[in-house]
Amino acid sequence: MTPTIRLDHATISLLGTADVLLTYAMPGHQPLTLAPPRWSLDGREVLGAVDGWQAGAARDLPNGCREQAWSGALVQATGHRLEIALRWAADDPVLRFRFRLHGPGQLTKPEGCDRLRFLACDLDGCAGIGLVELSAFNELTHSYLPVERELQSGVREMGPIAVASRGGQSLLLAYEHGSQANEPFLAFTRDGAQLSLDAVQGTYCRGDALPWTSPWLELAAVAGDRDELARAYRRFVLDHLALRPATRRPLICYNTWNRQERAKHWEGKPYLADMNEERMLLEVGIAARMGIDVFVLDTGWYDKTGDWRTSRARFPRGLDPVKAALDANGMRLGLWFGPLHAAVSSQARAAHEDCLICSHGKPWDAHPVWETEASQNLCLASRWAEAFADELIRLHRETGVTVFKWDAIGQWGCDAPGHRHGGPEATREERAARYAYLLPLAMAEVVERLAEAVPEAIVDFDVTEGGRAMGLAFLAAGRYFLINNGPYFGNYDLPNAVDGNSNMFLGPGPTRAMICRQSYAFDRWLPANLTLVHYLPDDPAPTNGRVDILEVTLASLVLGHNGLWGDLAAVSDAGVARIRTLLERWRTVRDAVTRAQPRRIGVPGMAPEIHEKLHDGRGVVALFAAQAGIWEHVTAGPVATESWCMPSVTGTVEVTRLPDGRARIRAVFNAPGARLAVFGA
Secondary structure, eight states, rough: OOOEEEEESOOOEEOOOOSEEEEEOTSSSSOOEEEEEEEEEEEEEOOBBBBOOOOOOEEEEETTTEOOOEEEEEESSSTTTEEEEEETTTSSSSSEEEEEEEHHHHHHOOGGOOOOOEEEOTTTOOOEEEEEEEEEEEETTTTTEEEEEEEEEOOOOOOOOEEEETTTTTEEEEEBBBBEEEEEEEEEEETTTTEEEESSSSOOOHHHHOEEEEOOOEEEEEESSHHHHHHHHHHHHHHHHSSSGGGSSSSOESSSHHHHHHHHHTTOOTTTTTTTHHHHHHHHHHHHHHOOOOEEEOSBBBSHHHHHOOOOOTTTTTTHHHHHHHTTTOOOEEEETTTTEEEETTTHHHTTTGBBBBTEEOOOOOOOETTEEEEEEBBBSSSSSHHHHHHHHHHHHOOOOOOOEEEOOOOOOOOTSSSSSSOOOOOOHHHHHHHHHHHHHHHHHHHHHHHOOOOOOEEEOOOOOSSSOOOOHHHTTTEEEEEEOBBBBBGGGGOOTTOOOBBBBOOOHHHHHHHHHHGGGGTTTTTTGGGEEEOOOOOOOOTTOOOOHHHHHHIIIIIIIIISOOOGGOOOOOOHHHHHHHHHHHHHHHHHHHSOOOESSTTTSSSSSSEEETTTTTEEEEEEESSSSSEEEEOSOOSSSSSSEOOSSSEEEEEEEEETOOOEEEEEESSEEEEEEOOOO
């Protein structure tokens, strides 16, 4: 009997033959058919064809999905079994699945290269076969930005998303991994109408024993064009990719690091000069008046890395007073971590010396970590992963922290033979690639272990620099911390400041927000609140036709990036009140803004640049202008009858309801700035 899964709009059939692994069929459309995986097993090519399926137990997941696995004996390899696990929700077109190969054999590498095909399909009749890249690093924004482009025939290209259209239907294949776009570990290849997903590097090492497990893969089909596919995929990422919903909730997050940068570069103090109880309590009080949801203490709250205990020199009473102040104002505590770091004298390093990251047989040298004790790095593709997760669980129990910011995790680094990324039979190069391949998967597993014990936990992975594992794997467990500093002087070939400061955007101004808003391009496929971007809350008074910087910040912030990064004590009482007023309005529509598919007109730096984030008529519309002038915008659909416009001292904004329920917004700019209308507040 053929196992079958029925979605609201499609039927998935699990065949397991040499030609067809599974089919995804929508009524009235040609089915999408996937060929089975294939491996080089014990020196010969083996297809993932089985002699029948045996069903495993089904279970319901915390995100509303259902999971079930089926397994069968491989026809071409006696004693081996293929297991396929599927996750789905009936009302969601995206199916997740992954393979596990069991048996006594070994995966082999003809010509020394990974020989592994994850899947293949025939896209005969399809037009517009393309890719959606998520991990192209743009030096002008000093940030990852998405790229949509056509997939060329005969060229191996990284995804992680491949898309195509035929007969009024749009199709999607994707893999959940992560790396910078110039360092593929998996890649799509198109040969005419044939599309395959193949291993490039790091997917296994010679000498590795089975079982071998693939990353999660994704398959979807919808009626409509690529825009409809993007809408459906965005809903999937919001509702059904992560096991728990905590990471998907829209929260305004504040991070202390910009103040620490200013102390260093403007005042000549140490980075940690203000990382103390007195200053943090001051900022918590201001954050509470603003209406911030999450307060993140960046680096320096701890005594030493690895052990992650509060610095009693800077916080004599521990974090209890800070947590009490946050609790009194309904805010959540966040803390900074370097998951790889372990101070030289730490118990963590002493207990995990076998987990030290090594290169060419030698552990990395110790290095200072932001004015704290010198540290060495531990490998997350080793038993350190479970120990680090347990350390975070302990910290939650002792301090109440629920938001964890992870930093300084480069993709490459370890080639040690004693961890989980290859043994002595593998070459050093294989072990290095295997480590880099396993890193994003190991990170996601740590988050899931943490979230199992702390369901409200949110982990933000800092990808503010190049060389980080950017992709879908971590989004299945956490969020990305996308921009803090943004570009440096070096990105624009400008000389650094006399004091050696390389940061361009420590100070207030509209240019930083223009650069940050470019990353709203992710919002087409990934909800913007999963790519946390930080804006400065500064509010210098606009004079002589200058920009009201705070109005630009606020209109940018509430479109979904939801991050403030700065120096709260530098904000005036009037600025604090303005922030609170807007956030109170935003809270009434924030779920609609999060769910809304973006509509954008223009690009940052133009006049006008318009962002419409409306769901069922509720949400926000923001208009930005880099020059003075008058611009009008009509919403795509009807809007809620209640509306509120953010007050402005540099112009006006008027909303007129049209007979068909849509809204016409007329924005007058006497100076460059922003106008914001909130519907349904």
